[in-house]
Amino acid sequence: MPKSFLIDTSRCTACRGCQMACKDWHNLPAIETKQTGTHQNPPDLNPNNYKIVRFREHKNEEGRVFWNFFPDQCRHCMAPICKDVADKVVPGAIIHDEKTGAVLFTEKCKELSPEDAQAVIEACPYNIPRREETSGMLSKCDMCIDRVTEGLLPMCVKSCPTGTMLFGERSEILAEAKRRLEKLKKTFPKAYLADPRDVNVIYLLTEEKEYYYEYASFM
Amino acid sequence: MQVSRQSATETLNEIASFRPALKSILDAFAPLLEARDALAQEVMADLKNRQITLPACQASRLSLGVSLLSDQDLPDLGDSYAKVAQALVPQLEKIPALSQLPTPLAQVFQALSVEEQKTLCEAVCTNSPKLLTELATKYQLDTLVLNLAASFVVSTLLRGLCKASFEADQEKPWDTNNIWQKGYCPVCGSYPVLAWLDKPVIDERNTYLHEGGGRKHLYCGICGSDWRFLRLACPACGVSQSRQIEILTEETNTHGEALDWCTKCKSYCPTVDMRERINIPHLDAQALGMLHLELIAWEKKLKPLRASFWNTFA
Numbered sequence: 001m002p003k004s005f006l007i008d009t010s011r012c013t014a015c016r017g018c019q020m021a022c023k024d025w026h027n028l029p030a031i032e033t034k035q036t037g038t039h040q041n042p043p044d045l046n047p048n049n050y051k052i053v054r055f056r057e058h059k060n061e062e063g064r065v066f067w068n069f070f071p072d073q074c075r076h077c078m079a080p081i082c083k084d085v086a087d088k089v090v091p092g093a094i095i096h097d098e099k100t101g102a103v104l105f106t107e108k109c110k111e112l113s114p115e116d117a118q119a120v121i122e123a124c125p126y127n128i129p130r131r132e133e134t135s136g137m138l139s140k141c142d143m144c145i146d147r148v149t150e151g152l153l154p155m156c157v158k159s160c161p162t163g164t165m166l167f168g169e170r171s172e173i174l175a176e177a178k179r180r181l182e183k184l185k186k187t188f189p190k191a192y193l194a195d196p197r198d199v200n201v202i203y204l205l206t207e208e209k210e211y212y213y214e215y216a217s218f219m
Numbered sequence: 220m221q222v223s224r225q226s227a228t229e230t231l232n233e234i235a236s237f238r239p240a241l242k243s244i245l246d247a248f249a250p251l252l253e254a255r256d257a258l259a260q261e262v263m264a265d266l267k268n269r270q271i272t273l274p275a276c277q278a279s280r281l282s283l284g285v286s287l288l289s290d291q292d293l294p295d296l297g298d299s300y301a302k303v304a305q306a307l308v309p310q311l312e313k314i315p316a317l318s319q320l321p322t323p324l325a326q327v328f329q330a331l332s333v334e335e336q337k338t339l340c341e342a343v344c345t346n347s348p349k350l351l352t353e354l355a356t357k358y359q360l361d362t363l364v365l366n367l368a369a370s371f372v373v374s375t376l377l378r379g380l381c382k383a384s385f386e387a388d389q390e391k392p393w394d395t396n397n398i399w400q401k402g403y404c405p406v407c408g409s410y411p412v413l414a415w416l417d418k419p420v421i422d423e424r425n426t427y428l429h430e431g432g433g434r435k436h437l438y439c440g441i442c443g444s445d446w447r448f449l450r451l452a453c454p455a456c457g458v459s460q461s462r463q464i465e466i467l468t469e470e471t472n473t474h475g476e477a478l479d480w481c482t483k484c485k486s487y488c489p490t491v492d493m494r495e496r497i498n499i500p501h502l503d504a505q506a507l508g509m510l511h512l513e514l515i516a517w518e519k520k521l522k523p524l525r526a527s528f529w530n531t532f533a
Contacts, residue, residue: 150237163421163429176220
C-alpha cells in the first residue's frame with residue numbers, strides 16, 4: 001500500500017512553512033519575484049519552487065469574506081498520466097515508485113524535446129510540472145523520496161505547525177480524511193475530498209474548487 | 220490519526236536500509252524480538268484468562284518513587300515461566316555465542332527452582348551482577364550469557380503481565396498528574412533502554428495549531444512500560460540544570476536519533492524523536508539499531524543507563 005498525504009485546507013493558515021521547508025531541503029536557489037497584489041509569492045510553481053501556497057478570497061451571499069489557502073504540489077497520481085505520455089518517447093524519464101506511490105522525474109527528462117516536455121506538462125490534470133529552459137529538466141515535488149525511503153516524514157509535513165498536512169499509509173490517511181470530512185461538513189456543508197481514489201495527495205476543501213484554484217481538483 | 224506501529228522486523232529492515240553496516244547484527248536478533256512479542260501476547264491471554272494481574276497501583280507509593288514490584292513478589296505465573304523458556308531457548312541458541320555452552324540453556328531453565336526463578340527475575344530487573352554471577356557460577360555459564368538469556372525470558376513474562384494488567388491505550392496510573400518523577404521504571408524498577416519524544420496531537424478544539432509534540436517518554440526494555448519524564452533532567456542522577464544534558468548525534472541525516480548524555484554523571488540514554496518518523500518504530504528494535512552511537516559513547520567513556528547485550532563492549 002503506497003503512502004499518502006492529507007492536506008486539510010480548513011486548518012491551513014498560509015504560514016508557508018511547507019513552501020520554505022521544501023525549498024530548503026531540496027537546496028533550491030532563491031528566485032527574483034515581484035509583489036503582484038497578493039501574498040501568493042512566487043506567483044506560480046516554477047523549477048525552483050516545487051510547492052507554493054495559493055491564496056484566493058471571495059465574498060459569500062451574506063457579504064462574509066472567505067480567504068482560502070491551497071498548498072499546491074504534485075498529487076502523485078495512482079495512475080500517473082505524465083508517465084504514460086513520457087514513456088512514449090523516453091521510457092524511464094518518469095517513474096512510479098510502487099512502494100511509496102511517488103511519481104518521480106529522472107534525469108532522463110532532459111532527453112525530452114521541448115514539444116514532448118510540453119505534452120507532459122499539458123497532460124497533468126493539476127498543472128504541476130515545470131520545465132527549466134536551460135537544462136531541459138522537468139521538475140516537481142518528489143515526495144522527499146530520500147527521506148520517505150528512510151522512514152522520515154516529507155519536509156513539508158514535518159514543518160507544518162497546524163496539523164494541515166499529514167502523511168502515512170494510504171489506508172490510514174483515507175480513514176483520517178473521511179473522519180475529518182464528516183466533522184467539517186457540520187461547519188462547511190460543501191466540504192469534500194478532492195479525487196481521493198485517484199491521487200496520493202488528498203485535499204480536504206471546504207467549498208468548490210473555483211474558490212481555491214482552478215486545478216485544485218479534477219472531478 | 221492512528222499512526223502505524225511497526226513490528227520489530229519492519230523497524231530493523233528500515234534501519235538496515237539506511238545503515239547497512241548493522242544489517243548482520245539486526246538480522247540476527249529480528250526472530251528473537253518477534254518471538255518475544257508473540258510470546259508476550261500469549262502470556263497476556265493466558266494471564267487474563269486466569270485473572271492474574273500486577274498488584275494495584277498506589278498513588279502514595281508512586282509519589283515516593285517506589286516501583287510497583289519493589290519489595291513485592293511477582294504473582295504466581297503458574298507454568299508461564301517454563302512455557303516461555305521452552306519457546307525462547309531454541310531462538311536464543313541460534314545466536315552463535317549461545318549455541319555451544321557448557322550447560323545448554325534449555326537444561327538451565329528447566330533446572331531452576333521457583334526461588335531461583337524469582338532471584339533471576341530480581342537480578343534482571345535490578346541489573347544486579349552479584350545475583351546473576353551466583354546463578355551463572357552454579358550453572359557454569361558466563362554472567363553475560365545468563366544475563367542475555369534471562370533478560371529475554373523475564374522480559375517476556377513481565378510484558379505479558381503488564382499487558383494483562385493495563386489496556387494499551389489507557390493512561391497509565393504513573394502518568395496521571397505526573398505522579399511518577401523518577402528515571403527508573405514505575406513497574407519493575409529497571410532503567411530505560413530508550414527515550415522517545417512524542418508526536419504532536421491534533422486537538423479539534425484548537426482549529427489552527429496542533430498541540431504539543433516533543434514530550435519525553437522513557438521506555439523500559441524489560442517490562443515494556445513507558446512513562447513521561449522531564450526533558451532536560453538526567454534519568455540516572457535526577458538533576459535538571461542548564462546545559463547538563465548534552466546531545467550526541469550523527470553529523471548528517473540523524474533520523475531523529477540522538478544520545479542524551481549527562482555531563483554530571485556521564486550516563487547516557489538513546490533518544491528517538493517520533494516527530495521525524497512516518498511510523499512509530501518498534502522500540503526495542505529501535506534501541507538495537509542505535510548501537511553505532513552507543514559504540515561512540517563507549518569510546519567517550521560514557522555509561523549506558525541500562526547495560527544490554529548490544530551496548531556492552533569489551
